[in-house]
Amino acid sequence: MKISNLIEQIKLKKSYLCVGIDPDLDKIPEHIKKLEDPLYFFSKAIIDSTIEFSVAIKFNIAFFEVYGVKGISSLERLINYVNKKYPKIFTIADAKRGDIGNSSDRYAKAYFDKFGFDSITVSPYMGKDSIEPFLSFKDKYAIILALTSNSGSKDFQLIPSEGKRVYERVLIESRKWKGSANIMYVVGATKASHLADIRRIIPDSFLLIPGIGRQGGSLKEVSFLGMNNNIGILVNSSRSIIYASKNEDFADIAGFEASKLQGEMELILKEKKFL
Amino acid sequence: MKISNLIEQIKLKKSYLCVGIDPDLDKIPEHIKKLEDPLYFFSKAIIDSTIEFSVAIKFNIAFFEVYGVKGISSLERLINYVNKKYPKIFTIADAKRGDIGNSSDRYAKAYFDKFGFDSITVSPYMGKDSIEPFLSFKDKYAIILALTSNSGSKDFQLIPSEGKRVYERVLIESRKWKGSANIMYVVGATKASHLADIRRIIPDSFLLIPGIGRQGGSLKEVSFLGMNNNIGILVNSSRSIIYASKNEDFADIAGFEASKLQGEMELILKEKKFL
Numbered sequence: 272m273k274i275s276n277l278i279e280q281i282k283l284k285k286s287y288l289c290v291g292i293d294p295d296l297d298k299i300p301e302h303i304k305k306l307e308d309p310l311y312f313f314s315k316a317i318i319d320s321t322i323e324f325s326v327a328i329k330f331n332i333a334f335f336e337v338y339g340v341k342g343i344s345s346l347e348r349l350i351n352y353v354n355k356k357y358p359k360i361f362t363i364a365d366a367k368r369g370d371i372g373n374s375s376d377r378y379a380k381a382y383f384d385k386f387g388f389d390s391i392t393v394s395p396y397m398g399k400d401s402i403e404p405f406l407s408f409k410d411k412y413a414i415i416l417a418l419t420s421n422s423g424s425k426d427f428q429l430i431p432s433e434g435k436r437v438y439e440r441v442l443i444e445s446r447k448w449k450g451s452a453n454i455m456y457v458v459g460a461t462k463a464s465h466l467a468d469i470r471r472i473i474p475d476s477f478l479l480i481p482g483i484g485r486q487g488g489s490l491k492e493v494s495f496l497g498m499n500n501n502i503g504i505l506v507n508s509s510r511s512i513i514y515a516s517k518n519e520d521f522a523d524i525a526g527f528e529a530s531k532l533q534g535e536m537e538l539i540l541k542e543k544k545f546l
Numbered sequence: 547m548k549i550s551n552l553i554e555q556i557k558l559k560k561s562y563l564c565v566g567i568d569p570d571l572d573k574i575p576e577h578i579k580k581l582e583d584p585l586y587f588f589s590k591a592i593i594d595s596t597i598e599f600s601v602a603i604k605f606n607i608a609f610f611e612v613y614g615v616k617g618i619s620s621l622e623r624l625i626n627y628v629n630k631k632y633p634k635i636f637t638i639a640d641a642k643r644g645d646i647g648n649s650s651d652r653y654a655k656a657y658f659d660k661f662g663f664d665s666i667t668v669s670p671y672m673g674k675d676s677i678e679p680f681l682s683f684k685d686k687y688a689i690i691l692a693l694t695s696n697s698g699s700k701d702f703q704l705i706p707s708e709g710k711r712v713y714e715r716v717l718i719e720s721r722k723w724k725g726s727a728n729i730m731y732v733v734g735a736t737k738a739s740h741l742a743d744i745r746r747i748i749p750d751s752f753l754l755i756p757g758i759g760r761q762g763g764s765l766k767e768v769s770f771l772g773m774n775n776n777i778g779i780l781v782n783s784s785r786s787i788i789y790a791s792k793n794e795d796f797a798d799i800a801g802f803e804a805s806k807l808q809g810e811m812e813l814i815l816k817e818k819k820f821l
Contacts, residue, residue, distance in 0.1 A: 337660060340619045347614055400696050400698040420646065427715065440705060
């Protein structure tokens with residue numbers, strides 16, 4: 272998917288919401304647990320009821336991998352469903368992969384070619400040759416972890432290095448890599464105070480911003496600090512949408528929660544003169 | 547598996563060799579490609595013929611994930627075979643995972659409980675709460691990327707931060723984490739000059755050292771610099787063993803290559819008075 276198409280969708284749907292799919296068998300409604308592929312049916316119901324209000328779907332791969340072959344099979348079924356039914360939605364494999372070149376190349380092929388995602392989150396610790404294999408696919412994106420929403424982000428991402436923070440050096444270095452037009456970045460909503468600095472280094476890149484809702488970040492704050500001239504942000508919400516209800520109405524309630532966020536986003540997009 | 551059992555196996559087999567399983571359908575012998583599960587049969591043949599000379603097997607998850615559900619199914623079949631047939635071998639999921647707490651917890655459960663590996667490689671970029679979920683499993687190990695063998699290791703791992711390198715800060719910080727006795731570290735053989743510094747910071751931890759053979763590291767050099775009083779190292783070789791021959795004799799030749807490394811390791815273990 273081209274970035275220009277993503278921006279078009281944001282304007283059309285008046286939303287830059289990304290719905291995070293973290294399906295947990297311990298948390299999904301009882302009547303779904305009894306089905307033959309509960310991960311698939313739960314996730315599909317959430318997607319169908321939130322699609323009107325969202326432009327992106329982020330699949331948390333850990334929540335599929337934990338169920339082994341069966342989990343990966345549900346993931347494959349889901350992404351095939353989404354690519355067929357909703358070809359204009361931007362899909363993210365939240366996988367945090369990254370390895371030496373020939374292994375990263377396999378991860379890229381797995382998520383872009385085999386599964387057919389538009390993008391994958393990647394960890395920058397191993398440097399340039401661990402990320403570049405993800406950047407050579409047309410209209411596919413590597414979303415590099417820059418500054419994450421968790422408390423451990425202070426351990427290494429925020430430590431100083433020659434007048435910069437380590438995460439700033441990740442932003443600066445990665446801009447020089449081959450295929451860098453295909454890079455987006457993860458910046459946690461809980462780190463809003465850094466967004467102005469981040470935008471000075473990467474004014475044009477798209478940001479994926481997780482951490483509003485349960486993790487405590489503010490939608491309005493991250494939107495005003497994170498947006499650029501092309502909107503430039505996707506804001507993710509997972510648990511506060513998908514587990515808003517544990518009853519039979521879970522999908523409707525998820526849709527309602529997504530619609531509330533879409534409503535707030537529409538106001539912000541208007542205030543910023545994008546609509 | 548307990549570390550004491552691993553050390554016992556090293557002394558018994560006179561080897562600290564880890565065989566890396568990176569099965570690539572483009573590189574495996576023609577007669578294997580025709581089988582119904584070539585990843586499994588190729589890997590199994592390599593394992594059966596090298597097991598006598600090795601104490602650990604490292605499965606490169608990227609090379610399974612690239613084949614989707616079928617690849618993960620081969621992986622599951624392989625690890626079940628190994629755990630049943632060779633319960634004393636130390637198994638490593640080379641997966642480089644790491645995510646916020648509840649996601650890392652799922653990855654830990656996937657690899658330790660569901661698949662049954664003894665250990666998994668993890669990336670430290672997201673800090674303490676991304677790794678601690680891997681450290682609460684009895685006799686299971688998180689092998690943290692410290693200083694990797696690839697050229698990109700210079701981009702962030704080797705940059706300075708308050709008088710240390712970033713990878714040294716990873717070593718120093720991670721020692722303080724809950725369950726740190728279950729941590730091992732990846733240090734690339736191509737970075738042998740750093741091993742003395744590393745041993746000053748983490749004298750007691752086991753190191754997984756990839757990068758001899760095709761990547762250019764020297765077995766003797768890394769062994770003398772990396773060993774501690776309890777041996778303390780596993781040295782991995784992947785491609786120079788598993789692709790030593792592309793013919794029908796591939797497994798025998800892999801066994802032969804492994805035996806050569808075992809022979810060199812035996813001499814080093816004797817010189818260091820471990821045997």
